[in-house]
Amino acid sequence: MKYLTVYSSKTGNTQMIAEAIHQIMPDGSEIYPVQQAPAPDGYDFIAVGGWVDKGMPDKLTADYMQRIQGKTVGIFMTLGAYPDSDHARDSMQKAEELLKGNTVCGTFICQGKVDPKLIEMMQKMTQDNPDHPHAMDEERKGRLAEAAKHPNEQDCQNAAQKFTEIIAAL
Ligand SMILES: Cc1cc2nc3c(=O)[nH]c(=O)nc-3n(C[C@H](O)[C@H](O)[C@H](O)COP(=O)(O)O)c2cc1C
Structure with missing residues (x-):
């Protein structure tokens, strides 16, 4: 084999x-x-x-x-x-x-862990639009923080x- x-x-x-x-x-x-x-x-x-x-x-x-x-x-x-x-x-x-x-x-x-450059880009893209599907809400922040440990x-x-x-x- x-x-x-x-x-x-x-x-x-x-x-x-x-x-x-x-x-x-x-x-x-x-x-x-x-x-x-x-x-x-x-x-x-x-x-x-x-x-x-x-x-x-x-x-x-x-x-x-x-x-x-x-x-x-x-x-x-x-x-x-x-x-x-x-x-x-x-x-x-x-x-x-x-x-x-x-x-x-x-x-x-x-x-x-997600590339910090992508996180920053998502933050900028969604900061004035809380309804955006990738908005940095608490759930997303928690998920990214957990991902950062893996x-x-x-x-x-x-x-x-x-x-x-x-x-x-x-
Ligand atoms: C351009 C880009 C697109 C991504 N798309 C997704 C996605 O659709 N879903 C997801 O759960 N993670 C997504 N991620 C996160 C990566 O899949 C994750 O950080 C992965 O562990 C990166 O692996 P690597 O270090 O081997 O490149 C994306 C990351 C980048 C940079």
């Missing part, structure tokens, strides 16, 4: 999770950022992951997912929203749809545990 981990990460959150997953992969497994990833064809199991951008996997991840066909895969993602939210579930479902034609053996998603050591352990189980069941 040949094992591959491929990830996309703009600010390092998803990279942390990818590295935690790679650590529990069998000896000889490979890990690449998506920009340098080999074609998926030569591998038997692929852990593929990215960050959530506008409710779906970021474009680099989405493009790579669509190149995978007839494989056994596990998906991991990070996002600003809570991992048990509908938004997280919908985002993961979009990833699974991009991987149709493959066997998805398991998924993992956790929060990841991924943490527990998230990395949870991701490693999930992929240990996936691989044991192959």
